Amino acid sequence: TQLLEQSPQFLSIQEGENLTVYCNSSSVFSSLQWYRQEPGEGPVLLVTVVTGGEVKKLKRLTFQFGDARKDSSLHITAAQPGDTGLYLCAGEEAAGNKLTFGGGTRVLVKP
């Protein structure tokens, strides 16, 4: 099983600040997904990145897939309290049919 490591595990910032969450592996993934999970709910997909070097933007969120498809980052600009949650990355193994999740990064944005 391929492993995905997320860092940091916990991030606490003030409203308006920027933050970056990292997702790293020594293995290559066919694609990588980012999910956000709020307390008492299941994760909800934010984005899927497929191509090495790909950058996708979703309003204030920017997602990047590493050139070698081994790592990814999520950058939030001007964070808001509504961005608070658990962010999870998940990689699809090259052989397919399996999604491996990282340990998650808990983000707290204080007003």
Added chain:
Amino acid sequence: EAQVTQNPRYLITVTGKKLTVTCSQNMNHEYMSWYRQDPGLGLRQIYYSMNVEVTDKGDVPEGYKVSRKEKRNFPLILESPSPNQTSLYFCASSLGSLGSLDRDKYNEQFFGPGTRLTVL
């Protein structure tokens, strides 16, 4: 409304008492899976199913069983629960099996609301 439902949402039981957590999706999805979520460990896949009557082990299948007799349902069975199975469980479904060409469309996992299980 397109959704994945799980029941029960909360369950406290005792060691050895068989239990079933149901999962149902109304999106005609092929792929379904079960995960458990534990602090610091993220989501770990227990079992998955690529279609009716097709199931396979995930990363942590010990102590669990599943069945896929109908496309919409994917129950998780704990024949003899133990305290180390205390966890938050999620069922998920997606349109097609992972590895399909149109990954944005077929790959998105839709998660249920979770079942918090405590085994005493």
